[in-house]
Amino acid sequence: MEPLVKIRNVEVRYDNRNGGLVAISGVDLDIRQGEVVGIVGKSGCGKTTLLKVIAGLVRPTRGEVIYNGTHNGGGFRGIGMLFQSPLLLPWRTVLKNILLPIELRGEDVDSYVPRALELMERIGLKGFENSYPWELSGGMQQRVALCRALIHRPSLLLLDEPFSALDAITREDMWMLLQEVISYENYTAVLVTHDIREAVLLSDRVVVMGGRPGRVKAEVTIPFRRPRDLGLQYGREYNDYVAKIRSLLGD
Numbered sequence: 001m002e003p004l005v006k007i008r009n010v011e012v013r014y015d016n017r018n019g020g021l022v023a024i025s026g027v028d029l030d031i032r033q034g035e036v037v038g039i040v041g042k043s044g045c046g047k048t049t050l051l052k053v054i055a056g057l058v059r060p061t062r063g064e065v066i067y068n069g070t071h072n073g074g075g076f077r078g079i080g081m082l083f084q085s086p087l088l089l090p091w092r093t094v095l096k097n098i099l100l101p102i103e104l105r106g107e108d109v110d111s112y113v114p115r116a117l118e119l120m121e122r123i124g125l126k127g128f129e130n131s132y133p134w135e136l137s138g139g140m141q142q143r144v145a146l147c148r149a150l151i152h153r154p155s156l157l158l159l160d161e162p163f164s165a166l167d168a169i170t171r172e173d174m175w176m177l178l179q180e181v182i183s184y185e186n187y188t189a190v191l192v193t194h195d196i197r198e199a200v201l202l203s204d205r206v207v208v209m210g211g212r213p214g215r216v217k218a219e220v221t222i223p224f225r226r227p228r229d230l231g232l233q234y235g236r237e238y239n240d241y242v243a244k245i246r247s248l249l250g251d
């Protein structure tokens, strides 16, 4: 089957006052339907840039991204994104935050309410429809952001260090939740993280990026069946993958 996303020899150069900066260069990557791909790399190596290119938010200055047969097309409607901070609108209730993408698309908001309520229940937000974001903990706000990213049933979920601002225990809860929604609705997902342990726990394949300019250094297949148990973290095989990826990252 054709990959959902084909990234071919992609370069992104940002123009700035000092001339230009090549953020990523020569990036080749396939993302297959139903796959969870982790991307790890040090700060500044171009992970966010790569996600933006996949989302069509940044145009490659060289090479191409083919998404579902569309070349470098901007504004892919099939994408849901989750960022490090939840970016909720404080004057809207939780339910209205979740429905925002539907409203922005000018679609029938009411018809998405049952979907929003179902997602909220699955993601552990039942009963908080009419709360405001500032009444919720950081972990719960990120759950709201996850519901918002999923409301329109995207065919691709792009996650940019979504759990890095959460405490360790809340982060583990979110790992489990994310796995549950991914398998329940069979999402294809790209998870950018600088947490190698997180990448190994959640991904079918981990892409290791190196810097200056950003490029793919290695890919490691993680063969454990999904969804995975938190206990996996204490096993030998899991830790061998973590160590291998750590050494591929270099110092």
Ligand SMILES: Nc1ncnc2c1ncn2[C@@H]1O[C@H](COP(=O)(O)OP(=O)(O)O)[C@@H](O)[C@H]1O
Pocket (backbone or CB within 6 Å): 014, 015, 016, 021, 022, 023, 041, 042, 043, 044, 045, 046, 047, 048, 049, 050
């Ligand atoms: N809009 C931009 N304009 C100019 N330079 C940028 C822009 N976005 C990112 N960069 C630069 O590109 C490089 C890669 O950034 P980024 O993709 O955010 O890396 P990462 O997400 O891995 O930390 C960095 O050197 C950063 O300063």
Ligand SMILES: [Mg+2]
Pocket (backbone or CB within 6 Å): 047, 048, 049, 160
């Ligand atoms: Mg980033």
